[in-house]
Each structure stands twice: as C-alpha cells, then as structure tokens.
Amino acid sequence: MSGEMSIRRIWPAPASPPLDDAELTALYGRAEGPHLRVNFVASLDGAVTLQGYSAGLSGEPDKRVFGLLRMLCDGLVVAAGTLRHEGYRAVRLSEPRRAWRREHGLAEYPTLVVVSGSLGLDPAQAAFAGAPVRPVVLTRVDAQAPPGLAEVAEVVRCGDDRVDLAAGLAELRRRGLDQLLCEGGPHLFGALTAADLVDEVCLTVAPLLAGAGPGRITAGEPSPPRDLPLRHVLAAGDGSLMLRYTR
Numbered sequence: 484m485s486g487e488m489s490i491r492r493i494w495p496a497p498a499s500p501p502l503d504d505a506e507l508t509a510l511y512g513r514a515e516g517p518h519l520r521v522n523f524v525a526s527l528d529g530a531v532t533l534q535g536y537s538a539g540l541s542g543e544p545d546k547r548v549f550g551l552l553r554m555l556c557d558g559l560v561v562a563a564g565t566l567r568h569e570g571y572r573a574v575r576l577s578e579p580r581r582a583w584r585r586e587h588g589l590a591e592y593p594t595l596v597v598v599s600g601s602l603g604l605d606p607a608q609a610a611f612a613g614a615p616v617r618p619v620v621l622t623r624v625d626a627q628a629p630p631g632l633a634e635v636a637e638v639v640r641c642g643d644d645r646v647d648l649a650a651g652l653a654e655l656r657r658r659g660l661d662q663l664l665c666e667g668g669p670h671l672f673g674a675l676t677a678a679d680l681v682d683e684v685c686l687t688v689a690p691l692l693a694g695a696g697p698g699r700i701t702a703g704e705p706s707p708p709r710d711l712p713l714r715h716v717l718a719a720g721d722g723s724l725m726l727r728y729t730r
C-alpha cells in the first residue's frame with residue numbers, strides 16, 4: 484500500500500500501523516439493529532463541493548472507505564438531487580466485496596434507495612436501468628411518476644405534502660433493509676437531521692481550503708442541535724482525516 488493510500492487510526496488509542504481493508508471493515512462494522520449511517524466528504528473550511536462536485540474533495544483513502552461503507556450496507560440511500568447531479572451509475576461492487584457479503588449472509592448488492600419529492604427522475608439513468616437489484620424510490624403520495632419509472636424501480640409513497648422520511652425508513656426496514664448508508668446530499672441530510680433519524684456520521688475532512696461559495700454538507704430548514712459523540716479519528720497518507728461519530 485502506498486504511503487498516500489495508508490490509513491491509520493490516531494484516536495482513540497495510540498497511532499496504529501496502516502490498516503488493511505479487513506481492519507477498516509471491523510472499525511466501521513454493521514450495527515446490531517436498524518441504523519442510518521451518513522457519509523460525506525468536506526474541505527477543511529466546510530465546503531461540500533469543489534467546482535460543483537464532490538470528486539475534487541475525495542482522494543484515494545476516502546474512496547476506499549466510501550467503497551467499504553457501500554459493502555457494509557443493506558440499502559444505499561441518496562437524494563434525487565445528488566443522483567441527478569453526480570450522474571449516479573448502477574451500484575457495483577468488486578468480487579471480493581460481493582464474496583464478503585455472501586459470507587455474511589447479505590444480498591450480493593445493496594439496494595439503491597432514491598428520495599424524491601417530485602419524481603423528476605430519468606428511468607434511463609444507469610443507476611436505474613443498469614441496477615443489479617431493483618431500486619426503491621421514496622416519494623410523496625401524489626407525485627406523478629414519469630413513463631417507464633415503475634418498470635425499473637419500486638415506487639413507495641409515504642407522506643402527503645412531503646416525503647415522510649421516518650415512514651419511508653420504516654418501510655425499508657420492513658423489506659429487510661436495516662443497515663442504511665446515506666450518501667447525501669445536503670438537503671436530504673438536513674431533513675434526516677431535523678427528523679432525528681441520523682445514527683452515525685462519517686465525515687472525511689480533505690486538507691484544502693475551498694474558499695467561500697460552496698454550501699455545507701447540510702441544507703434546508705434549521706433544526707435543533709444534536710450531540711453526536713466522536714468514535715474514531717483516522718489519518719490518511721494524503722492528509723485527510725476520517726471522523727466517525729455515532730449516537
């Protein structure tokens with residue numbers, strides 16, 4: 484493993500040697516019961532994007548943890564805004580990661596879950612059209628589905644004027660999707676925080692100043708502050724920090 488790629492735990496306990504994927508997997512793990520983990524990358528001055536996208540903030544170590552977190556989840560939850568903007572493709576996992584899932588009694592791939600109030604979604608987008616597992620779309624009762632969406636995704640309606648996220652997550656859990664990983668974006672994270680549904684936040688802090696302009700990792704209506712205790716700090720060879728907070 485190159486120095487740039489190495490990831491060491493620096494808190495709690497003295498600095499560890501570089502962690503391999505099995506050790507990282509054990510550090511993040513799967514929770515005992517239903518659990519919603521949120522994963523973001525930000526610049527050290529709090530920007531959620533660089534030139535409009537998250538890619539410029541994410542180095543190889545962040546991508547490594549990003550992939551491992553996907554391997555660990557039952558359902559991969561993403562807001563329609565991020566799905567459209569970042570051009571989400573079908574969820575793919577390497578053969579070793581699929582083997583890990585089989586060995587742990589999980590479906591070969593996590594189920595993609597898209598949250599959309601408007602259903603302004605393109606059924607031809609690879610995230611839907613090429614999905615290895617039929618995705619779920621959480622939306623409002625009277626949202627108008629575009630032609631073809633029902634062929635490539637299961638549309639689940641919860642909430643009248645807005646998507647009722649608590650009811651949506653309960654519905655996912657009824658389908659066996661207990662361990663959820665949310666990859667954003669900021670409006671969905673804000674709404675999940677406001678509804679007090681966030682059990683864990685994994686945040687990579689990229690070692691750069693993005694400057695003024697970009698938004699934060701959270702957006703939308705203000706909500707009361709909530710404590711979230713720190714569980715670990717990892718330092719990567721590219722200078723990024725990986726912070727994990729859980730309730």
Ligand SMILES: NC(=O)c1ccc[n+]([C@@H]2O[C@H](COP(=O)([O-])OP(=O)(O)OC[C@H]3O[C@@H](n4cnc5c(N)ncnc54)[C@H](OP(=O)(O)O)[C@@H]3O)[C@@H](O)[C@H]2O)c1
Binds near residue numbers: 522
């Ligand atoms: N740095 C990172 O780790 C990271 C991670 C993710 C995203 N991002 C960045 O964030 C930006 C996208 O942000 P965004 O402002 O578009 O926010 P977003 O939360 O990604 O998307 C907002 C849209 O998603 C749907 N949505 C979100 N929350 C909803 C809710 N509670 N109920 C119903 N629908 C909901 C709605 O879609 P409809 O319009 O279909 O109703 C809404 O318009 C992109 O630039 C992306 O690159 C960065």
